Amino acid sequence: MPSASSAVSGSDRPVPSSLWRDGDFRRLWVGQTASQLGEHASLLMLPLFAVLTLDAGAGQLGVLRAVGQAPILLLSLLVGAWVDRWRTRTVMVVTDAGRTLALCAAALAGLLGWLGLPALLVLAFAVGALSVFFDVAYQASLVRLVRRDQLVRGNSALEGSRSAAQIGGPALGGALVSLLSAPLAVASGALFFALSFLSIRRIRHRESIPERARRPPRTGRRIHEGLRFVLGDTSLRTVCLASAAFQFSFAAMMTVYLLFLPRELHLSGTAVGLTLAATGPGALLGSVLAAHLPSRLGHGAVLVSAAALADGAFLCVPALHASSAVTLPVLLAVGFVFGTGGQLVNVTVMAVRQAVTPDGMQGRAAATITFVGMGLTPLGSLLGGFLAQEWGLRTGLLVAAAGMLLSPVLMALSPLARLGRALPVPAGHAADPRSP
Missing domain, CATH: 1.20.1250.20 (MFS general substrate transporter like domains)
Known part of the structure; x- marks a missing residue:
């Protein structure tokens, strides 16, 4: 074998x-x-x-x-x-x-x-x-x-x-x-x-199917251990709450956004695609910045400021009109800023999560944060449809975009905002002397 x-x-x-x-x-x-x-x-x-x-x-x-x-x-x-x-x-x-x-x-x-x-x-x-x-x-x-x-x-x-x-x-x-x-x-x-x-x-x-143990660990028990660990750590618990708030509001915003662009701003399918694709180059820039800014400015400062900048960018979109010559350039700029700040937050959060999590819990911690953070997205999409239908596209988009700012507020009020240039270590572990 x-x-x-x-x-x-x-x-x-x-x-x-x-x-x-x-x-x-x-x-x-x-x-x-x-x-x-x-x-x-x-x-x-x-x-x-x-x-x-x-x-x-x-x-x-x-x-x-x-x-x-x-x-x-x-x-x-x-x-x-x-x-x-x-x-x-x-x-x-x-x-x-x-x-x-x-x-x-x-x-x-x-x-x-x-x-x-x-x-x-x-x-x-x-x-x-x-x-x-x-x-x-x-x-x-x-x-x-x-x-x-x-x-x-x-x-x-x-x-x-x-x-x-x-x-x-x-x-x-x-x-x-x-x-x-x-x-x-x-x-x-x-x-x-x-x-x-x-x-x-x-x-x-041809892969070998992993041998199944006679008494394999119960999936439910392992999932429970991951949930207990993440929710028991202040930083990871805040990451879960901030992620859930963002993903919920972002799902609502995107539902209204996909209606707002073609119906209110009269953009073609190609223009809509370009607007959404603008986040990609921004994400590439955010990845580059994430390699340097947290160690220079502090992980907490980068998390809060980048999240506020990225999420706040969409607040200007409801003011746009189809007849304006700046509409498409502004939308592209919003997507670029959102991609840059969002990727900077994602990479920094991942580094913090990996730093405070023991090796044997890494996979379950990542899965738990993803599950909790993404779990409310279907409800957010439903809310976005309700807002657009009952309050109109502009008002619905403004409310959903404002809701995204709850994420940086939660981080600013938590210990995450006080993280310095050095990454934290798991509870009970000594700092790694190789760390910068």
């Missing part, structure tokens, strides 16, 4: 010294890149399909976005436990095939005039659920595919393509909806998942 390290790291097979010479890694990278492009393009295409083709109202759009986000809340923790017991290649291939078939069926129904809002809700939930499985599986697959000394380079390549997809996906989705009919745009989105299927299916390395 292979050792645990060989089963996990892929050292039971010869791997070229250069990562890009490894054909299996290239196939994984191509598949993951195509999948991420399809996923981020679909996140814009499906709402635009509802707004432009089905003339969906604010409440209906809120429900559609909530249904698409619900699998994150319902499945994330369980999928993380399940994928560890399956071959990741199999999971990715099956989910790619499922998403391809789902979008092709939706496109055909749309061309025939059969795709109404109920069918679109089913499609959004199915694609969202399959995406949760794929996203968890591809992150676990690298560890089983390459040597441990290649993990940093492998993760850098995969995360780089994911960032590129976040930049190009929305712009591509908006352009496809503008240039093609909405059903054909949905069908073209299926091509990305088909490409991912064909690439990942060609991975030759």
Whole structure:
């Protein structure tokens, strides 16, 4: 029986010294890149399909976005436990095939005039659920595919393509909806998942299914330990609360925003895509700044100021009008500022979370924070639809954008704001002498 390290790291097979010479890694990278492009393009295409083709109202759009986000809340923790017991290649291939078939069926129904809002809700939930499985599986697959000394380079390549997809996906989705009919745009989105299927299916390395213990640890008990640890630590508890407040308000804001841009500002699908894609270059700048600013200005100061700047940028959007020449430049600037500040917060929070969490609790702490932080997004999307429908697009957008500022306020009133240039250490541990 292979050792645990060989089963996990892929050292039971010869791997070229250069990562890009490894054909299996290239196939994984191509598949993951195509999948991420399809996923981020679909996140814009499906709402635009509802707004432009089905003339969906604010409440209906809120429900559609909530249904698409619900699998994150319902499945994330369980999928993380399940994928560890399956071959990741199999999971990715099956989910790619499922998403391809789902979008092709939706496109055909749309061309025939059969795709109404109920069918679109089913499609959004199915694609969202399959995406949760794929996203968890591809992150676990690298560890089983390459040597441990290649993990940093492998993760850098995969995360780089994911960032590129976040930049190009929305712009591509908006352009496809503008240039093609909405059903054909949905069908073209299926091509990305088909490409991912064909690439990942060609991975030759056959993973070993991890041996199942006679008495495996109970999933519920491990989840409870993670929850107890995170909620028992003041800094991590604040991160959870601030993240939940932000994600709830951001989901509400985005629901109104996707209606505000085409209906109030009369932007085309391409312009909407470019507006959303502007966060990508900002995120790249935020990643660069995150490597230097916290150690110079203090982690707490960077967290509070970057969150306030990023979240406050959207407060100026309700004042824009379609006839103004500065409308699109302002929207692009807002997206860029939001991407810069948001990524600066994300990277700094991750560093703080990793610093205060013992090694044996890292995975569960990350999953718990993601679960708590993202758990309210479906309700936020519903609230955004309600605000837009009852209060109007401008007022609803202003209220939702103002709600995002609750996140930096919570951090400013907590011990997170007092963090200095050095990262904290877990309770009961001595500071690492190698730390700067």
